[in-house]
Amino acid sequence: MMAELPATSYEPIVTFDDGHVSNYTYALPALEASGRSAFFFITAGWTGVRPDYMDKTQLRALHTAGHGIGAHGWTHTLLTQCSAADLRHELVDARSALEDAIGAPVTSLSLPGGRSNAAVIEACHEAGYTTVWTSVPGAVKSSSEATVGRFNILAGHSDAFLQRLLDPASGELARAARVGRWKAMAQRVMGDAAYARLWALLNRKEGDATDPGAQRVDGAL
Numbered sequence: 001m002m003a004e005l006p007a008t009s010y011e012p013i014v015t016f017d018d019g020h021v022s023n024y025t026y027a028l029p030a031l032e033a034s035g036r037s038a039f040f041f042i043t044a045g046w047t048g049v050r051p052d053y054m055d056k057t058q059l060r061a062l063h064t065a066g067h068g069i070g071a072h073g074w075t076h077t078l079l080t081q082c083s084a085a086d087l088r089h090e091l092v093d094a095r096s097a098l099e100d101a102i103g104a105p106v107t108s109l110s111l112p113g114g115r116s117n118a119a120v121i122e123a124c125h126e127a128g129y130t131t132v133w134t135s136v137p138g139a140v141k142s143s144s145e146a147t148v149g150r151f152n153i154l155a156g157h158s159d160a161f162l163q164r165l166l167d168p169a170s171g172e173l174a175r176a177a178r179v180g181r182w183k184a185m186a187q188r189v190m191g192d193a194a195y196a197r198l199w200a201l202l203n204r205k206e207g208d209a210t211d212p213g214a215q216r217v218d219g220a221l
């Protein structure tokens, strides 16, 4: 997974965040039909509790079918807004609950809302996560990267766009990575709440809600 990528194309890794039950009912059969495996990042405190989210039996079935299970916090709170005690709950308790659910080690985590800073990354490593996935687009280049980049695929993305994304010569992923880094910087400078208001303003016409940076309780990221 963390190996060097071939120079001519990107080998995609499919990931899902939050643990919605549609991951089990729709994504699992589709993955099996295409012979692919994926990573599922689970908001641990929603497991078996929140309506429409997977329970422990479904998580275990995903794991048994060969898919990766990672953590996505306990309450989906942005980790950059957590106290030290809250961080332990979001990271350590989530990991141990998920390990209990699937009966195997959990060493990957995706950041709720994609938010992180140096203290969050350090806390993730202290909590036993060896791989931290963000929402900033980018290819995995080496195991020395602090976080693994991802690209949020939306219903409106065309097949042609996705083909370009996987072709380094098109520059599409590099372009997305530049925009993603700009957004991440704006989030850090403005703070999460002000950034969310700006995003809502800029997207008023579309009604929005697709940006991984927007602060949403129910978000896909």
Ligand SMILES: [Zn+2]
Residues within 6 Å of the ligand: 017, 018, 072, 076, 112, 113, 219, 220, 221
């Ligand atoms: Zn999420």
